[in-house]
Amino acid sequence: MVENRPLLAIFSHIMLILGVVVIAFPIWIMFVAASHPEIRMTQVPLPMLPGGHFFENLDISLNRGMSGMDGNGVGYMMLNSLIMAMMIAVGKIAISLLSAFAIVYFRFPFRMFFFWMIFITLMLPVEVRILPTYEVVANLGMLDSYWGLSIPLIASATATFMFRQVFLTIPDEMLEAARIDGAGPMRFFWDILIPMSRTNIAALFVILFIYGWNQYLWPLLITSEPGMYTVVMGIKQMLEAAEQVPQWNVIMMTALLAMLPPICVVIFMQSLFVKGLTETEK
Amino acid sequence: MLKNVHFGPSVLPFLLVLPQIVVTLVFFIWPASQALYQSLLLEDAFGLKSEFVWFRNFEALVSDPLYWHSFKITIVFSFLVAFLSMSFALLLALFADRVIKGSGAYRTLLIWPYAVAPVTAGALWVFMFNPTLGIVSYALSALGYEWNHQLNGEEAMGLVVMASAWKQVAYNFLFFLAGLQSIPKSLIEAAAIDGAGPIRRTFDIVLPLLSPTTFFLLVVNIVYAFFETFGVIHVVTSGGPAGATNILVYKVFSDGFVGLDLGGSAAQSVILMIMVIGLTVIQFKYVEKRVAY
Numbered sequence: 001m002v003e004n005r006p007l008l009a010i011f012s013h014i015m016l017i018l019g020v021v022v023i024a025f026p027i028w029i030m031f032v033a034a035s036h037p038e039i040r041m042t043q044v045p046l047p048m049l050p051g052g053h054f055f056e057n058l059d060i061s062l063n064r065g066m067s068g069m070d071g072n073g074v075g076y077m078m079l080n081s082l083i084m085a086m087m088i089a090v091g092k093i094a095i096s097l098l099s100a101f102a103i104v105y106f107r108f109p110f111r112m113f114f115f116w117m118i119f120i121t122l123m124l125p126v127e128v129r130i131l132p133t134y135e136v137v138a139n140l141g142m143l144d145s146y147w148g149l150s151i152p153l154i155a156s157a158t159a160t161f162m163f164r165q166v167f168l169t170i171p172d173e174m175l176e177a178a179r180i181d182g183a184g185p186m187r188f189f190w191d192i193l194i195p196m197s198r199t200n201i202a203a204l205f206v207i208l209f210i211y212g213w214n215q216y217l218w219p220l221l222i223t224s225e226p227g228m229y230t231v232v233m234g235i236k237q238m239l240e241a242a243e244q245v246p247q248w249n250v251i252m253m254t255a256l257l258a259m260l261p262p263i264c265v266v267i268f269m270q271s272l273f274v275k276g277l278t279e280t281e282k
Numbered sequence: 283m284l285k286n287v288h289f290g291p292s293v294l295p296f297l298l299v300l301p302q303i304v305v306t307l308v309f310f311i312w313p314a315s316q317a318l319y320q321s322l323l324l325e326d327a328f329g330l331k332s333e334f335v336w337f338r339n340f341e342a343l344v345s346d347p348l349y350w351h352s353f354k355i356t357i358v359f360s361f362l363v364a365f366l367s368m369s370f371a372l373l374l375a376l377f378a379d380r381v382i383k384g385s386g387a388y389r390t391l392l393i394w395p396y397a398v399a400p401v402t403a404g405a406l407w408v409f410m411f412n413p414t415l416g417i418v419s420y421a422l423s424a425l426g427y428e429w430n431h432q433l434n435g436e437e438a439m440g441l442v443v444m445a446s447a448w449k450q451v452a453y454n455f456l457f458f459l460a461g462l463q464s465i466p467k468s469l470i471e472a473a474a475i476d477g478a479g480p481i482r483r484t485f486d487i488v489l490p491l492l493s494p495t496t497f498f499l500l501v502v503n504i505v506y507a508f509f510e511t512f513g514v515i516h517v518v519t520s521g522g523p524a525g526a527t528n529i530l531v532y533k534v535f536s537d538g539f540v541g542l543d544l545g546g547s548a549a550q551s552v553i554l555m556i557m558v559i560g561l562t563v564i565q566f567k568y569v570e571k572r573v574a575y
Contacts, residue, residue, distance in 0.1 A: 003474055012377040013384075019374040020391045023451060026406040027395075029417055033409065045420045095301040102298035106289050114299050121310045123562050127509045127531045128554040131538045131547055132313035132320065152309040155302060172286055185289050214399035216513040221539070232399045236517055239405060248409060255402050262397035270390060274456060277396075 033252035034058075041248040053249070061253040074254050077231040080146075081213055082261070084230060087150035088212030089205050096156050097201075100163035101189055105175070122157040126218050134221050144225045153218060158280045159204055165279075166197045203276035206269050210262045231258045314555065320548035339549035348525065349533075349550075356529040359443060360507030367447035368499055371454030376484060378455075379462040389459065396452035400445075400513030407445035408518045431519065435526025438519045442527050445518060446511045454499050461495035462488065501565045508557070530554060 029048075033041065036051035063073040102108075103115055126133065133152055142148030170193070178188045194201075219230045229237070235258055238251045266273050289295075321339050343349045374392060378385050395403070410418045411431060419429040431437040465488060473483045512531050515521060521528035521536060528536070534554065538547030 005480070008480060009381060012380045015377045016374060016381065016388050019370070019377075020388065023392055023395060023448070026403075026410060026448065029410055030406050041415070044415060046415060046417050048417070095305065098298045099302040102295040103284075104288075105285055106291075106295035106298075107284060108291055108295040111284075111295070114303060117306055117311070118302060121306050123559045124310050124314050124555065125509050125558060127512060127534070128551045128558060129310070129313040129317050130535060131544065131551070132316035133309055135316070136308060136313055151305065155305040155310055160302065168285075175285065175288075185294055210397050214397075214401075214513075216399060216401050216516075217535070220516075232401045232513070235401055235405050239408070239517060248415070251405065252409065255405050259398045259402050262399075263394050266394050266397045267390060270393075273393075277453070277456060278460060 030252045030255055033248050034256050036249055038247055038249050057249050057253040058257075061250050061257060065250075072226070074231050074234045074257060076227070077229050077234045078257060078261075080149075080228060081230040081232065081258075083146055084149045084215065084219070085209050085212035085261075087146060088153050088215070089208035091150055091154035092156040092159050092208050093201060093204060095154060096159035097163055097194070097197075100160050100167055101193060103160075104164055104167040105185070105188075118155070118157050118160050120157075121155045126153070130217065130221060137222055143222050144228045146228075148222050149215075149219055149228070149230075150212070153212070153215065159208070162200065162204060162280055163197065166200050167193065170196055199272070199275070200279065202269075203272045203279065205276075206265055206273045207276040207280060209265055213262050234258070317548045317551045317555070320544055321552045322545075323548075324545050339545040340553075342546065343549055343553070351525060352528050352530055352533045355439070355525075355527065356508065359439065359446075359511075359527070359529055360504050362439075362443045363446045363450065363507040363511070364500060364503035366443060367450040368454050368496070368503060370447070371451045372458050372496075374451075375455050375458035375462055376488070378459055380480075389456075392455050393452040395449050396456075398449055400449065400511060401517050403445050403449045404442075404514040404517030407441055407448070411441055431523075433523055435523055438523055438527050442511070442514055442518050445514050446507060449514075450503060450506055454503070457495055457499055458492070461492050465491050498565075501561060505558075505561055505565075508554075508561075 029046075032047055032050050034057055035054040036047055037053045037056070040047060040051065061073055062075040062078075065073045099114070099118060103111060137143060137148050137152060140148075142151070174192055174196075175188060178192055183191065214232060215230070216232050216236075219228075219233055220236075223229055223233070231254065235251065235254055238247075238254060322336055323334060324338060374388075378388050378392075381388070398406075410416050411429060413419055413430040413432060416429075422429045429437060431441045469487055469491070470483060473487050478486065508529075509531055511529070512535065515527055515529060515532045516535075519527040521532050530550065531554065534547055534550045537543045537550065541547075
């Protein structure tokens with residue numbers, strides 16, 4: 001702080017609180033809607049304060065689903081989302097660690113060629129190649145499977161770049177010392193590189209978990225069997241059904257469930273999250 | 283790039299890059315080349331035979347007013363999303379940089395919408411603005427304004443812009459705050475000694491020094507609005523009413539999967555691909571040279 005201006009400080013706080021209110025308002029409305037019975041959700045104006053049916057709605061959403069749907073709740077969709085997010089995050093980290101290790105620590109033919117090939121994936125987001133990628137996955141028989149949900153998304157240029165950056169900052173003496181002690185490449189990788197990049201791995205995991213959990217277009221394309229739906233898809237499905245029977249309490253409870261895991265990750269691992277976000281964007 | 287001290291030649295490095303390269307080839311490069319190839323084909327309505335037509339799909343796109351409409355809408359949409367979310371985030375970051383007590387708490391309270399999926403964000407906003415029930419449309423009608431984004435194209439655009447920008451504020455806020463905190467205090471103090479007040483300092487020192495961050499965020503926000511808002515559009519408007527929110531990414535999806543126009547959809551994919559390549563080049567060429575204070 002350069003100078004003491006109490007009025008400006010108070011004004012700053014007021015503006016920030018207003019900002020927080022604007023940002024949090026949709027979440028508050030969602031939470032309120034998720035705690036009222038169905039009948040209240042048809043009376044205008046809708047409530048602004050929470051009601052007493054939160055756990056009832058939780059039960060409906062998790063175990064029974066909306067009336068007029070197949071009678072399954074979104075519990076299994078949460079599980080699908082979790083499996084998909086974990087597979088994407090772990091898969092991306094694993095293959096990126098390995099390829100960054102190869103590119104930084106080995107001299108071999110086509111090294112730069114491989115590097116540029118990985119770089120190209122940056123320029124090919126799923127949105128621009130949806131139809132042909134769908135065909136590939138269909139031909140490989142991976143539709144409606146966890147493999148199909150995760151593998152096509154796990155190539156990662158950003159993760160490879162980040163680990164490359166991390167490895168480049170590790171002093172050369174580490175490798176020399178390991179070699180003198182008789183460690184081979186894989187031993188060096190496991191016992192020195194991985195432990196030394198632990199915080200970076202954790203930070204990247206936080207970002208990738210959120211990325212994986214929030215995937216929508218890809219699961220929408222390749223799953224046709226309801227048993228493979230993810231919770232984010234469940235919301236869209238409920239919204240479509242809502243045109244006939246508006247059960248906004250259940251929809252908002254599902255939205256709450258769908259955002260809970262990634263939000264918890266952001267709040268409880270905030271420093272890792274910030275680190276991951278700023279480092280992958282370099 | 284390569285370590286001075288490194289391992290000698292063996293098959294091991296090939297095995298190490300293999301998983302990444304296989305995934306890249308099978309799910310990225312091959313489909314992208316297929317999209318390129320299909321964009322030159324014309325398939326009949328039953329998908330029985332296809333004919334090589336060179337650039338006719340592209341010519342059809344260029345002469346299609348609907349495509350230009352979608353193009354124009356995408357530009358408007360991404361400009362509005364970037365402008366709205368960045369200006370709001372910058373304002374909050376400027377204030378958060380000023381407060382001493384509680385800036386950590388404000389950060390926590392402002393960053394979590396980042397974790398909300400675009401579809402979920404869309405669901406929240408569509409609920410608040412539901413024409414018959416929504417709490418905001420109720421308030422608006424009390425003020426004498428009848429909101430109906432299901433009929434009014436401009437309101438539909440406004441709604442998807444708000445939902446998309448809301449989600450992106452968190453990201454921009456974090457980067458603006460980090461950028462502000464990396465500006466040397468000595469510069470600010472020197473200006474203060476010269477008699478510049480907070481507003482003068484903001485415009486003459488802070489904002490110019492923040493311009494690399496701003497430029498970086500502008501590129502990121504445009505990419506976000508172009509490619510990552512599919513979920514918002516799909517949930518809130520499905521491209522409607524009457525194509526008012528049919529942005530390019532949504533059009534590729536609806537022409538390809540719903541309309542089954544393979545050649546046309548592939549040609550659109552190729553155009554999008556060129557745009558991503560352009561944006562990535564800009565990002566790496568100009569953003570990499572970030573000013574170091």
